Amino acid sequence: MRAFGTMLRIGFAELAAYRGEVVIWILTTTMPLIMFALWSTLAREAPVGRYDEAAFGAYFLSTLVVRQLASAWVVWELNYTIRTGALSGLLLRPVHPLWYFAAQNLGVVPFRALILAPLVAVAFLVFDHLPVAPTPLNLALYVWTIAWAWLLTFLVQAMFGMLALYTQQSLSFQEAWFGLWALLSGYLLPLELAPALEKVAVWLPFRAMGSLPTEIIIGHLEGPALVQGVLTQLAWAAVVLALVAFTWRRAVGRYEAFGG
């Protein structure tokens, strides 16, 4: 555990060296804003379902925040270390390489929060009242579900990263996954506006790593639906964790240390 603390600090220090690039990376997340432009145009004429303009504002603002906080890049890191043979060094260490990558990816989260804070503040100033429902329970669940969304994102990426041990290059899988995720996670539109989509999506992992925290913080999830959402997220985390543990053991045996 102490080692993990040290690795977190290293992750944070690495980030400090590349802060300019991290800021640019954060700025490239424009899609929620672009989607907000489209949906708010509709809402200005008349509300769409439960969503008026401010509700769309709150929804896509939170979508942006969740996307930034529950993000990882371990799939690129794994692909790179496998292709160049740098994984050899990590395998020799006494800590599991996935702990190392987890620390590296988590170290950036405080920095992202720091960059997002002024944006959130401005949004609250621009809209008179963003319809958020920050009851203590909702707030606690918001943080809780974002944490699990991060873990799910990380594990799924680790999984696709390991596929590189079989196919040399697994970024196409990640690309396809991202596309599916965006369609079924509420990244492009609130899922309740497409009921047919929502019926399937509540059982899939995408929403658990997408709009679940957002739906909680704007107060659209209550009672059984809320419990179902939180439990589905935990269930998927367990499934993916088991898959990663199983795959890692088999995949790492195939590692050939190119150039190592």
Next chain:
Amino acid sequence: MARHLAIALFLARASIQTQAQYRVDFLVQMVLALFWVVWNVAPLWLVFEIRPEVAGWTRPQAMLVMSAFLILKAVLEGLITPNLVALVDRIRTGTLDFLLLKPADAQLMVSFTKVVPAKTMDLLAGLAMAAASIAQLDPAPTPTAVLAGAAMLGAGALVLYAVWILVACVAFWVVKIDNLSFLFTSLFDAARWPVSVFRGWVRVVLTWVLPIAAMTSYPALAVLERLDLVHAVWAWGLTLGLLVGSRLAWRQAVLHYSSASS
């Protein structure tokens, strides 16, 4: 002119042949390209399931903007960005030397060394969607209006090219610019909706400062005969200005080039 065309075609063919060696990857890319087209169109399609008209645009009209977006995105990702990345790499490693020594125009050579053939799927999808949207328009547009739309779209593609040459020139001084290309691509995503979807200062910026939205909305407006002459002249004036400016900047940049290898 004919010689320049021949060189460009030859370089593009060589690049496609190199990539066709990786057949599985090639096929996966083609399938993924189709998926992304659906992905891009889906939200706009859904919006018109809810409302017949959005910000003064009907579905076929907005789809015309979307098809212009797909076509320009295909040009950007299939031709412009890959060549920029390759050029930056050449500047960093010093292999630009070999290219400058060849008896052909260097700007032409760096513009066509890399072509991503999978993006032709996006291009075809964009063209097909444009044709379908035009067929659904009521009243049907005149042939002149369609030609005017094509001319505006051409201006958009040339602006993209000129801006990239300018960015490439920056790379001669500041080597690390790959992240800028990601930033630009994500800004260009705003061009997928008709410009009137955006409001206030965002619309002003997207029309006049970074004319991203204008690149896809003006062609559609030209087909609908709703583009006034001032905007059309402004767009082509800007295009020609940027082309000339980028050519001059390129010359300066190459003169400044001090090979990294020697």
